[in-house]
Amino acid sequence: MRPFEYVRATDAGQAVAMVSADPNTSFLAGGTTQLDLMKDGVLGPERLVDITRLPLGGITHTGSAIRVGALTTMEELAADPIVVERLPFVREALLLGASTQLRNMATIGGNLLQRARCRYFRDPTVAACNKRAPGSGCAAITGFARMHAILGTSEHCIALHASDVAVPLAALDALVHVQGVNGPRSIPLTEFYLPPGDTPHIENVLQHGELITAVEVPLLPEGARSHYLKVRDRVSYEFALTSAGAALVMEDGIIREARVALGGVGTIPWRAWGAEDVLRGAPARRDTFRAAADAALEGARTHPGTAFKVDLAKRTLVRTLEIIAGAES
Template sequence: MHTFILERPRDLAAALAFHAQAGRNDAPAEYIAGGTDMVQLLQEHVRRPERLVSLAGLLDGHIEAGPQGLRLGAAATMADVAVHPAVVEQFPVISEALLNSASPQVRNQATMGGNLLQRTRCPYFRDVGYAACNKRSPGSGCSAIDGENRWHAVVGTSDDCIAANPSDLAVALVALEAGVELRGAGGQRFVPLIDFHRLPGNTPHIESVLEPGEVIAAITVPASSTARRSHYLKVRDRASFEFAVVSAAVALDMDGGRIRAARVALGGVGTKPWRVPKVEAALAGGSLDPAVLRRAAALAAEGAQGRGHNDFKIELMQRAIVRAIETAGARA
């Protein structure tokens, strides 16, 4: 690791005053919470901040469930949220996404806020031996577009970056129309999670709407008619401790055998957590008949662009949607 100054502020206000910023490689100061991703990035010299500001003990870690829905303090760990009774019963897609992420050790350390801000697994981003990475070094080019891009995104991409967002949790949360409470020196604001991550465009080094001196304080998940019958399907190269090749988060409101309303989001295929409203609209009012589901799922492929090694994801994500809906639909 490069040398950095570690700040251990007494309270959140002092931490915000350092104006650190998550998810930008050109930020001179960055926050650290659970550290499971940050320490790796520091070890690999992907991040070389001058200053690291520790949020240990400064953020809310409570999990609250009520008639309005769920509120997850940013410091709540993946492990605690995954087994919280209200999450398991009322928002199973969140629990499943978390229990299919990482390992017991990492889930004990990693936080909600940090999970949403973890950096891409693009091997070119993670290996400083490759000079060209627009996300790591703005303007340096993209090694993945003509490289080994089996793991990369097929939607939301640009000519500058095709790195996939790696979070399972974020996919489940986007399907449930979650939001994030941000806290900064200037006060508090609320951002729907779907608007929190930025598309790469020609600035792939800026990953979220966070301003300097702003942190995620909490995640809110509204109560809904669909959350209880929800499911997270993760397709990956091995059965545990692996990121998604493709994943689908679905939530259904059923009226007998008919879908009253559906929420569908995809992981492993997007440069950000990817909700598919057209698929949702096509599913509404329909049955669980496989042919019907298949037709709706096909709409997810609209605008998708493979880059060679990842072409298979376009077909696989449609199948994942169908399978996930069948599983969720079969739930009581």
């Protein structure tokens, strides 16, 4: 790890000003991903601004949403009674997203900003990585790509977005509140992330120095049912091969409202708009779920090692919807 300066911020405005003024300065919160990347030589900020003492934690309940401070830990959010009762698939994603030790360190803001789990991005001895070194190429496309994306990819990058909790948050139309030198703004999570295109190193719409302060999460309506299903190589802590987060409102066997997002397959948390269109107004039965899964994976592009994900992702979504609807396996 390269030497760096450490500064502890006393307020959000000071933190934003320090980071915005210097492209070689970064925020530090839980650090569960950032410090690993610094140790590996992938990241090398010259200064870290510690924001952990700022008043950006806690969960505030309103009538139709919760406001989650960016420094709220994954474990704190998973234990919140309103989340347990009204957002069960968010809780499931949190509990499946990390070990207990990591959940007590990792913050919600940091989880949304976690970097790609691409083995080539995380290995500085690999020269070809457009995300780490723009214009250098993408080693994953011709290399071993089993843990990579099949949706939202480009010829420049197929790195996967690995967050679990971002999947149900995307399905819920969560809103990200940020503070920058020009003041606060709010960004829908479905517009927060950027697919790689020809600029894989630009992963989201934040300007350098903008600080996530809170995430606003709409509550599911009364009577809605939801589930987050994660398929992985081992039951213990592991990243998703595929995952699905869905919520349905059903009446007399008909789906009146549907929200669906996928993980483990997209370069960004993948909102399955097409699947939602298929589900709304349709009977809650297996043929409907299969049609929704086909729509969700439309446009998937595979590379050597990832072709299996198309069928696995469809099966994952179908099973998720069956569980929600109470269908027989």
